[in-house]
Amino acid sequence: MNVINESPRRKELTRQAAQLFVQEGFDRTTVRMLAQEMGIKSGSLFHHFRDKQEILAAVIEEGTQNALVIAREALDRGGSGADARLHAMARAHLETLLTDRNAHVVALYEWRRLDPEARAHLSHLRDAYEALWEQVIDEALAEGLIHGDRFLVSRLVMGALNWTVRWYDPEGPRTPDDLADELVAMITRRPA
Amino acid sequence: MNVINESPRRKELTRQAAQLFVQEGFDRTTVRMLAQEMGIKSGSLFHHFRDKQEILAAVIEEGTQNALVIAREALDRGGSGADARLHAMARAHLETLLTDRNAHVVALYEWRRLDPEARAHLSHLRDAYEALWEQVIDEALAEGLIHGDRFLVSRLVMGALNWTVRWYDPEGPRTPDDLADELVAMITRRPA
DNA sequence: GGGTCAACCAAGCAAGCGCTAGTGTAAACG
DNA sequence: CGTTTACACTAGCGCTTGCTTGGTTGACCC
Numbered sequence: 001m002n003v004i005n006e007s008p009r010r011k012e013l014t015r016q017a018a019q020l021f022v023q024e025g026f027d028r029t030t031v032r033m034l035a036q037e038m039g040i041k042s043g044s045l046f047h048h049f050r051d052k053q054e055i056l057a058a059v060i061e062e063g064t065q066n067a068l069v070i071a072r073e074a075l076d077r078g079g080s081g082a083d084a085r086l087h088a089m090a091r092a093h094l095e096t097l098l099t100d101r102n103a104h105v106v107a108l109y110e111w112r113r114l115d116p117e118a119r120a121h122l123s124h125l126r127d128a129y130e131a132l133w134e135q136v137i138d139e140a141l142a143e144g145l146i147h148g149d150r151f152l153v154s155r156l157v158m159g160a161l162n163w164t165v166r167w168y169d170p171e172g173p174r175t176p177d178d179l180a181d182e183l184v185a186m187i188t189r190r191p192a
Numbered sequence: 193m194n195v196i197n198e199s200p201r202r203k204e205l206t207r208q209a210a211q212l213f214v215q216e217g218f219d220r221t222t223v224r225m226l227a228q229e230m231g232i233k234s235g236s237l238f239h240h241f242r243d244k245q246e247i248l249a250a251v252i253e254e255g256t257q258n259a260l261v262i263a264r265e266a267l268d269r270g271g272s273g274a275d276a277r278l279h280a281m282a283r284a285h286l287e288t289l290l291t292d293r294n295a296h297v298v299a300l301y302e303w304r305r306l307d308p309e310a311r312a313h314l315s316h317l318r319d320a321y322e323a324l325w326e327q328v329i330d331e332a333l334a335e336g337l338i339h340g341d342r343f344l345v346s347r348l349v350m351g352a353l354n355w356t357v358r359w360y361d362p363e364g365p366r367t368p369d370d371l372a373d374e375l376v377a378m379i380t381r382r383p384a
Numbered sequence: 385g386g387g388t389c390a391a392c393c394a395a396g397c398a399a400g401c402g403c404t405a406g407t408g409t410a411a412a413c414g
Numbered sequence: 415c416g417t418t419t420a421c422a423c424t425a426g427c428g429c430t431t432g433c434t435t436g437g438t439t440g441a442c443c444c
Contacts, residue, residue, distance in 0.1 A: 009391085025304065027219035031432060043434080044392045052432065109301060112217065152366070152374045155359055156352040163351025174344070182344045189381050201421085223402060235404080236422050244402065 010048050010058070013038050018059045018102035026056055026110040056110060057118040063103025064125045067096040071132050082140040086184050089136050093161050094176035097168070105165050133158060145188050157187060202240050202250070205230050210251045210294035218248055218302040248302060249310040255295025256317045259288040263324050274332040278376050281328050285353050286368035289360070297357055325350060337380045349379065 016037050020029045031052055035042040049055045071092045078088035097104055114122065137154045140146045146153060160183060168179070208229050212221045223244055227234040241247045263284045270280035289296055306314065329346045332338045338345060352375060360371070 007390090025219065027217065030430080032430090040391085041393055042432090043394075046433065047391060146378070148374050148378055152371065153378060155355070156375055156378060159355025159358075160348040160352040163347070163355055166351075167347055179344065182340050183348055186338070186340055186345060186348060187378050199420090222400080224400090232421085233423060234402090235424075238403070239421060 007048075011062070013048055014055070014058045014062055015102075017055045018063075018106055021056070021059060021106045021110060022102045026106070026113050053113075053115050053118065056106070056113060057122065059103050060107045060111070060114070060122055061125065063096075063100045063107055064122060064129065066100050067093070067104070068125065068129050068132075070096050071129060075132065075136070082136070082143040082145050083184070083188065085136050086140055086145070086188070087180055089133060090161065090180035090183050091176060094164065094168075094179050097161075097165055098170055098176060101165065101170075108162060108165060130154070130158065140188070147189070153187075157183070199240075203254070205240055206247070206250045206254055207294075209247045210255075210298055213248070213251060213298045213302060214294045218298070218305045245305075245307050245310065248298070248305060249314065251295050252299045252303070252306070252314055253317065255288075255292045255299055256314060256321065258292050259285070259296070260317065260321050260324075262288050263321065267324065267328070274328070274335040274337050275376070275380065277328050278332055278337070278380070279372055281325060282353065282372035282375050283368060286356065286360075286371050289353075289357055290362055290368060293357065293362075300354060300357060322346070322350070332380070339381070345379075349375070 017029075017034055020034060020037055023029075024033070031045055032042045034055065035045050038045070045055075049058070071089060074088040074092035075085060078084055111119070134150065134154045137146070137157065138150060141148075141150060141153075164179065168174075209221075209226055212226060212229055215221075216225070223237055224234045226247065227237050230237070241250070263281060266280040266284035267277060270276055303311070326342065326346050329338070329349065330342060333340075333342060333345075356371065360366075
């Protein structure tokens with residue numbers, strides 16, 4: 001068994017698993033379905049992953065890690081004003097939701113299926129990501145761009161963003177940029 | 193079988209099922225677990241519900257119907273200004289999320305487990321509820337209380353609200369009123 | 385050119401699943 | 415009184431589940 005291994009083969013298998021988990025849900029996706037999607041037999045699956053749970057953890061880890069990287073890049077690259085940084089974060093968030101859509105949907109819906117150890121590990125990753133948001137929101141508060149409770153505002157904003165996976169249609173007329181603009185406009189106050 | 197029946201016994205069973213569905217998820221909740229929670233044997237369960245799916249549908253229907261009733265009452269009772277009505281809707285939404293928490297969590301997480309017929313039926317209920325929101329948001333837009341795209345704003349707002357089930361702690365210091373205030377303050381613009 | 389090793393397969397086990405069939409019983413009804 | 419009705423029980427069928435076991439294959443290595 002490869003256990004902690006990060007082979008390219010495993011990465012590809014993880015990507016395919018994410019797709020199935022989205023379509024069917026984790027519990028309804030059998031190891032036989034996973035194996036077929038991957039073009040192997042169900043037994044061979046356990047050469048790459050210790051058990052079914054580990055596949056779920058791998059899917060979620062992949063998505064969260066990417067989100068973190070993209071958000072950090074966006075902040076490093078972006079402008080210096082709170083408004084620009086708010087925009088950059090929102091856009092980065094929505095872009096990840098597109099490119100790694102499957103992984104994020106799985107993370108949102110199947111988080112509770114993780115066993116305690118995996119959950120603890122992945123919680124750290126997620127916390128790191130949310131810390132970025134709170135930092136940017138702190139800056140916006142400091143500049144007077146938005147008002148209110150730091151904790152509540154960041155939760156409400158992340159809720160609005162995360163919820164987009166439930167209704168956003170990439171084929172539709174709206175780009176991630178549009179959404180980011182609309183969101184930032186909605187929560188920031190410029191004199192009317 | 194009672195099939196379409198709405199006996200008080202069935203209502204109580206539905207409430208208990210909701211609790212288990214939240215704890216374990218629909219797929220992981222076995223009919224034997226449900227029966228034990230209800231104090232009967234697994235076979236007896238199918239006297240009240242045609243199959244497991246019907247229990248899920250009953251749980252979600254219950255929650256959505258209550259949300260609709262409460263929201264309508266809040267709007268009828270509430271003031272006439274867009275600001276007051278926005279507050280009333282937000283407060284009503286958060287209150288339902290508290291009193292019928294289990295049912296709503298199930299509705300959010302397990303919606304996709306519904307079979308097509310049940311989903312079609314419940315979609316109508318949900319659409320009716322969302323129509324209330326869009327109406328209130330239209331009023332707020334007309335009054336210039338908020339700006340932006342009607343569709344996007346309502347989705348973002350409902351996202352922020354629905355997401356609260358993932359982090360809101362009823363035992364914590366914040367009341368649903370606090371949340372509603374914060375949300376409305378965040379999205380409305382009063383001259384700074 | 386023997387040894388190593390990742391990757392895969394065939395076969396199947398033990399457990400658990402949703403659901404059914406057939407029966408019992410006590411209260412309600414005419 | 416006999417019949418119906420609501421609710422519960424026991425027993426288990428047929429199937430699927432996650433996972434294990436023991437073995438095969440082909441590419442690479444000193």
